[in-house]
Amino acid sequence: INNGGRRDNEFTAVAVHPRKPICVLGSVASRVTIVQLNAGRGRGGQLANFDVKLGKPIEQITMSRDGRWLAIAVDGEIEYRSEWENVLQEQSFRVPGQRCLFTQDHQLLVASSADVKRYDPQTAMPTETLEVAGLSLRGLALSPDEKTLAVWGDKTIALYSWPEKKELGRIEGHSEPITVASFSPDGKMLASAGADRTIKLWNAQTRKLRATLK
Secondary structure, three states, rough: OOOOOOOHHOOOEEEEOOOOEEEEEEEEOEEEEEEOOOOOOOOOOOOEEOOOOOOOOOOEEOOOOOOOOEEEEOOOOEEEEEEOOOOOOHHHHHHHHEEEEEEOOOOOOEEOOOOOEEEOOOOOEEEEEEEEOOOOOOOOEEEEOHHHHHHEEEOOOEEEOOOOOOOEEEOOOOOOEEEEEOOOOOOOEEEEEOOOOOOOEOOOOOOOEEEEEO
């Protein structure tokens, strides 16, 4: 899709529908664009678009595993929507937070500066809270079995047993702030990327560094 050459048209986030050939793009100007991936020539791929916070870059887009819920991180808030494929029928909610993810049962985990909250998306009310001491949180990742939660702030990653809300330990190794982290499909490895232009691979159980990619 051609979004033009202007700086305010740059895409900053993307998410792919888990069940349909649809992707959602977010721009630096807070525009969300829904695109049909398999549109034939001459049919056009854009299905719909809407604005979230004018002038504020979209930092993250994610979907629930059934594709019903769409969540967008922008300017210290998480806006999430149901029935988002039809902009005339959708419902939207906002909660404070920096980054978010959906669990297997379609609950919403949101990382704010000092804690992680689990929200029931139907009510926008928190049902669980994990307080994190000594870190100003910038993001989170959950292992595939949903037993281990990784949260990060600046150059440090903290690992928690999510069911027990118990800290397992911390990881440090980047020389610049961490930008993203993700578990491997088997949950045994954790990859982190930083502004130091490196990707580090960690053993998620021992928290030992396995490799650094530059």
